[in-house]
Amino acid sequence: MPVATHLRDVFGFDSFRPGQEEIVAAVAAGRNTLAIMPTGGGKSLCFQLPALLLDGVTVVISPLIALMRDQVRGLREAGVEAGALTSGNTQDETDAVHEALGAGRLKLLYIAPERLASGATLPMLKRAGVALIAVDEAHCVSQWGHDFRPDYLKIGELRRALGVPLAAFTATADAETRAEIIERLFGADRPEVFLRGFDRPNIHLAFSIKDSPRKQILDFAEARRGQSGIVYCGTRAKTETLARALSEAGHSACHYHGGMEAEDRRIAEARFQREDGLIVVATVAFGMGIDKPDIRWVAHADLPKSIEAYYQEIGRAGRDGAPAETLTLFGPDDIRFRRSQIDEGLAPPERRMADHARLNALLGLAEALDCRRATLLGYFGEDAQACGNCDLCDRPAEVFDATTSVRMALSAALRTGERFGAGHLIDILLGQETDKVRQNGHAELPTFGVGKDYDRRQWQAIFRQMMGHDLIRPDPERHGGLTMTERARPILRGEQQIRMRRDTIRAAKGTGPRVKALVGEEDAPLLSALKARRRALSEAAGVPAYIIFTDRTLVEMAQTRPMTLDAMAHITGVGAKKLATYGREFLAVVAGASAPVHPQRLKLAGRDQGGLFDRLMQAQTELARGPDGTGKPMSCPANVLARVATLGSPDEAALRRVLGERHAERFGGAFLEILRDS
Ligand code: ADP
Numbered sequence: 001m002p003v004a005t006h007l008r009d010v011f012g013f014d015s016f017r018p019g020q021e022e023i024v025a026a027v028a029a030g031r032n033t034l035a036i037m038p039t040g041g042g043k044s045l046c047f048q049l050p051a052l053l054l055d056g057v058t059v060v061i062s063p064l065i066a067l068m069r070d071q072v073r074g075l076r077e078a079g080v081e082a083g084a085l086t087s088g089n090t091q092d093e094t095d096a097v098h099e100a101l102g103a104g105r106l107k108l109l110y111i112a113p114e115r116l117a118s119g120a121t122l123p124m125l126k127r128a129g130v131a132l133i134a135v136d137e138a139h140c141v142s143q144w145g146h147d148f149r150p151d152y153l154k155i156g157e158l159r160r161a162l163g164v165p166l167a168a169f170t171a172t173a174d175a176e177t178r179a180e181i182i183e184r185l186f187g188a189d190r191p192e193v194f195l196r197g198f199d200r201p202n203i204h205l206a207f208s209i210k211d212s213p214r215k216q217i218l219d220f221a222e223a224r225r226g227q228s229g230i231v232y233c234g235t236r237a238k239t240e241t242l243a244r245a246l247s248e249a250g251h252s253a254c255h256y257h258g259g260m261e262a263e264d265r266r267i268a269e270a271r272f273q274r275e276d277g278l279i280v281v282a283t284v285a286f287g288m289g290i291d292k293p294d295i296r297w298v299a300h301a302d303l304p305k306s307i308e309a310y311y312q313e314i315g316r317a318g319r320d321g322a323p324a325e326t327l328t329l330f331g332p333d334d335i336r337f338r339r340s341q342i343d344e345g346l347a348p349p350e351r352r353m354a355d356h357a358r359l360n361a362l363l364g365l366a367e368a369l370d371c372r373r374a375t376l377l378g379y380f381g382e383d384a385q386a387c388g389n390c391d392l393c394d395r396p397a398e399v400f401d402a403t404t405s406v407r408m409a410l411s412a413a414l415r416t417g418e419r420f421g422a423g424h425l426i427d428i429l430l431g432q433e434t435d436k437v438r439q440n441g442h443a444e445l446p447t448f449g450v451g452k453d454y455d456r457r458q459w460q461a462i463f464r465q466m467m468g469h470d471l472i473r474p475d476p477e478r479h480g481g482l483t484m485t486e487r488a489r490p491i492l493r494g495e496q497q498i499r500m501r502r503d504t505i506r507a508a509k510g511t512g513p514r515v516k517a518l519v520g521e522e523d524a525p526l527l528s529a530l531k532a533r534r535r536a537l538s539e540a541a542g543v544p545a546y547i548i549f550t551d552r553t554l555v556e557m558a559q560t561r562p563m564t565l566d567a568m569a570h571i572t573g574v575g576a577k578k579l580a581t582y583g584r585e586f587l588a589v590v591a592g593a594s595a596p597v598h599p600q601r602l603k604l605a606g607r608d609q610g611g612l613f614d615r616l617m618q619a620q621t622e623l624a625r626g627p628d629g630t631g632k633p634m635s636c637p638a639n640v641l642a643r644v645a646t647l648g649s650p651d652e653a654a655l656r657r658v659l660g661e662r663h664a665e666r667f668g669g670a671f672l673e674i675l676r677d678s
Pocket residue numbers: 013014015016017020037038039040041042043044045293319320321550572
């Protein structure tokens with residue numbers, strides 16, 4: 001069968017993502033390959049598809065048990081014989097895998113790295129007839145990385161013993177890690193290397209100055225109610241308080257950090273993987289095992305530690321390619337915190353230098369004056385045009401020449417022996433005679449009172465941007481006193497100009513919540529109905545929603561409204577097996593909703609009640625057969641829903657009047673909750 005047919009029939013994709021085709025061709029041709037692709041780039045397909053084309057079984061090694069089990073489930077749903085051997089197996093599962101392997105039916109065998117240490121593994125694989133070894137998260141072989149897995153060191157040996165090609169995949173790009181992977185996995189049998197771009201064009205990038213962080217995060221989440229998201233926090237305690245605040249605001253939210261019991265962490269991961277619309281508030285401990293393609297947003301309540309960490313964390317959003325959004329909050333305290341973390345760490349000096357540089361790169365991005373994506377990709381060595389999908393492309397920054405102000409600030413720092421923090425330096429610039437100023441005789445300085453053109457808040461923004469541009473750094477030896485860096489010297493000497501953002505100097509207000517709907521106003525109700533059906537199916541089958549169909553697939557269904565199974569088969573993500581299993585179910589939803597949009601709904605279009613109407617509609621779809629799904633089908637006419645949406649003061653009695661006794665009994669409670677939440 002040709003490749004394109006497999007792509008279509010098994011995986012339900014019309015075309016390859018950038019880079020996939022070449023990799024699939026090389027792997028299927030039996031060449032050794034190393035592919036570096038960004039998270040969400042579609043690595044799995046690059047070994048799953050060749051596995052179908054090759055004779056024999058493809059052995060997949062991955063460090064993440066949950067992820068392996070998910071992939072196996074996804075493959076089986078698509079009609080592919082796959083199995084996993086991990087410590088999480090039941091005996092029955094293991095027996096079934098061995099049986100399929102013995103019968104030569106298995107196309108993909110996922111094994112956990114620790115299995116490689118067992119003497120039984122090699123003979124078993126030799127008997128089974130291995131076609132290919134695929135290694136996911138190949139950077140785990142690197143001893144210097146933080147994800148090092150000693151068992152990965154055995155993979156090279158396995159490859160030589162079996163004498164088969166190996167395909168390695170990772171999202172980690174740096175040259176040293178790459179060289180190490182090649183050395184350890186391939187040795188003299190050099191692989192063909194594929195380096196895919198780092199851009200994730202569907203992810204919207206935004207930074208905001210932290211002014212009321214809790215409210216900023218709550219607003220951001222509120223504008224995306226019902227969508228799955230992650231909030232990253234700098235401390236464990238904060239994950240708990242923020243998760244509580246989100247829950248109190250009516251979101252479904254939980255916290256996650258490394259201090260929790262392993263079992264509790266596992267539960268949170270499983271919930272997130274499975275539930276549609278859960279928010280996880282977490283430290284960076286959350287992420288490695290997360291393979292959920294439909295995370296719609298990632299927010300940072302605190303600044304990440306480096307540009308790499310930032311890229312990896314936001315990269316968890318929107319793997320399915322549908323629009324996703326991010327927001328990163330930062331302020332002077334974050335900068336100080338991250339700097340001192342590096343300075344107080346135990347790493348050798350050259351390592352600390354490198355860490356400061358990585359933090360600087362992130363701060364440069366936070367304080368960027370033009371397109372964030374171009375700045376981010378520039379760091380990874382890629383050229384890019386203004387992207388049109390970041391906050392600075394949405395609203396260009398107002399920039400001013402800050403050279404004079406910066407020189408004043410530097411001068412204040414130098415003339416006071418680089419021993420003071422921003423607060424005191426600003427007092428000097430503003431000419432404030434505080435006790436500290438008097439005690440130190442700082443009112444006599446030539447810089448005293450030279451900065452009265454700006455107020456305190458504006459000076460704070462200048463100092464923050466100076467830290468962001470790494471012109472000054474808090475010195476841990478001097479209790480955080482700000483010292484000038486080499487970078488600042490040319491500015492002080494008048495050899496270099498510096499521009500800064502004015503809008504962050506003026507009222508440092510956020511840009512306000514920005515919501516991009518997945519579909520247009522007229523398709524929203526159908527999308528809700530499709531999601532409701534998906535949820536019902538996923539709950540019944542006990543699998544994550546996206547295993548049935550991803551958001552992207554549902555969006556396409558809502559927009560193109562296929563009316564026949566043939567038309568349905570053309571939707572991205574609908575392969576032959578899924579078409580057979582779920583086609584009719586979703587067709588029924590489309591058919592049910594594809595009467596033209598009700599005029600009652602159109603009247604509400606663009607108004608708050610429009611969204612309300614859709615939520616009522618969704619609740620109604622979910623309860624169509626009662627709370628346990630066995631009742632008599634029931635629904636309310638659209639004009640009744642429209643009246644409910646516009647009810648001024650919702651209470652039970654008013655609802656009963658509009659809905660009638662019978663309908664109020666089924667839908668009243670759910671509707672009331674929605675109305676009160678809105
Ligand atoms: P990663 O590179 O992070 O391992 P995955 O292999 O999990 O990425 O793929 C990410 C998402 O992209 C999945 O939801 C997958 O179904 C989807 N995907 C992969 N290849 C294609 C394609 N050619 N067309 C459309 N969607 C694709």
